[in-house]
Amino acid sequence: QVAAASGHTVVLVDQSDEILKKSTKGIEESLKRVTKKKFADKPEAGAEFIKKTLKNLTTSTDAASVVHSTDLVIEAIVENMDVKNKLFKTLDKFAPEHTIFASNTSSLQITKMANATTRQDRFGGLHFFNPVPMMKLVEVIKTPMTSQKTFESLVDFSKAVGKSPVSCKDTPGFIVNRLLVPYMMEAVRLFERGDASKEDIDVAMKLGAGYPMGPFELLDYVGLDTSKYIIDGWHSLEPNNPLFAPSPLLNKLVEEKKLGKKTGEGFYKYK
DSSP: OHHHHTTOOEEEEOSOHHHHHHHHHHHHHHHHHHHHHHTTTOHHHHHHHHHHHHHTEEEESOHHHHGGGOSEEEEOOOSOHHHHHHHHHHHHHHSOTTOEEEEOOSSSOHHHHHTTSSOGGGEEEEEEOSSTTTOOEEEEEEOTTOOHHHHHHHHHHHHHTTOEEEEEESOTTTTHHHHHHHHHHHHHHHHHTTSSOHHHHHHHHHHHHOOSSOHHHHHHHHOHHHHHHHHHHHHHHOTTOGGGOOOHHHHHHHHTTOOBGGGTBSSSBOO
């Protein structure tokens, strides 16, 4: 959506036409919300903006057949290294030499993905934040093999879609999640020890640190399964790092399928 709205030609690829229809509809709804604010007093200009944006967007279920005409590939599929590497290996065979590959992963190693291809110098991370149309930040990740030219292209692209890029080496969690996930886990440990209630911890961080959400509200919003997946991955990389220690309570809630907002219950209950 943000790429198409900023004048880029975009091909959205997914596994089925059904998913793509749903995605396109979602983008259209989202654009309508954007135009309500952006073109509040000019409905015609708003309608024109939506039309123009959607014109920049086509869809496909076959990534290999559309990659031959691309300058940039951004992968945002399931957080599974094997599945990602399989995709990148395939696309590497069909993409032009100049094409840059980027992953939107939030917790997996970019270097490992780059090594699945023959274009390690044209490979980096572009980590957008949800909801992407609203959030201004993009983390641009440079691996030891990413060329300066590639890095600059990724920074330029981030600016061209109206975002503020920050740069980071290929380290677990990059900047935001590397600080945010251990903070959320510390909050869970504080509650597990019985030092404070989750409600009081949430209020304390909102009013004391100015955060828009408390750690438990945020965990429920992100999804407890996602947070557990990230911490488990980091724990396997650095088993002796106390910041990455798993939480029995978090594991129990995930086991009980209480994953947060999306399932109606996590640390809190949702109607």
